[in-house]
Amino acid sequence: xxxxxxxxxxxxxxxxxxxxxxxxxxxxxxxxxxxxxxxxxxxxxxxxxxxxxxxxxxxxxxxxxxxxxxxxxxxxxxxxxxxxxxxxxxxxxxxxxxxxxxxxxxxxxxxxxxxxxxxxxxxxxxxxxxxxxxxxxxxxxxxxxxxxxxxxxxxxxxxxxxxxxxxxx
Numbered sequence: 115x116x117x118x119x120x121x122x123x124x125x126x127x128x129x130x131x132x133x134x135x136x137x138x139x140x141x142x143x144x145x146x147x148x149x150x151x152x153x154x155x156x157x158x159x160x161x162x163x164x165x166x167x168x169x170x171x172x173x174x175x176x177x178x179x180x181x182x183x184x185x186x187x188x189x190x191x192x193x194x195x196x197x198x199x200x201x202x203x204x205x206x207x208x209x210x211x212x213x214x215x216x217x218x219x220x221x222x223x224x225x226x227x228x229x230x231x232x233x234x235x236x237x238x239x240x241x242x243x244x245x246x247x248x249x250x251x252x253x254x255x256x257x258x259x260x261x262x263x264x265x266x267x268x269x270x271x272x273x274x275x276x277x278x279x280x281x282x283x
Contacts, residue, residue: 139164149177156180174256206244210260
């Protein structure tokens with residue numbers, strides 16, 4: 115999953131991202147320790163530059179579901195310039211703006227490298243799963259990034275400082 119761990123240089127990774135954006139209009143960056151990592155998150159790079167729409171971020175779902183939901187919403191952005199309310203209803207997802215506290219610690223580091231600036235509120239929308247995705251017991255377990263993260267532990271991944279996101283309290 116990690117191109118750095120697989121031996122790619124940062125220059126090669128940047129070229130791969132650039133080529134993918136040139137061909138598809140966006141790139142999905144998945145961050146975690148393999149596709150089975152329960153803390154895996156994904157974010158897009160290139161949606162704003164290709165279609166003048168906020169990029170997306172996802173957490174607390176499988177890598178495949180993250181990729182599929184992002185692709186479905188990007189289809190609307192490409193076709194209509196925005197995500198349709200009907201699409202959100204059919205998929206039972208909500209889009210919420212990502213709070214600055216989640217962006218402040220490099221959550222979207224490759225996006226920031228490409229854009230040569232820190233991500234700011236309005237740059238990203240989180241895809242939040244609706245209640246039909248959960249059983250009654252787990253209907254409120256997903257993290258919401260539209261709220262302040264408070265204090266969270268930090269670690270360094272390939273020289274990039276990353277803050278672990280916490281469950282809401």
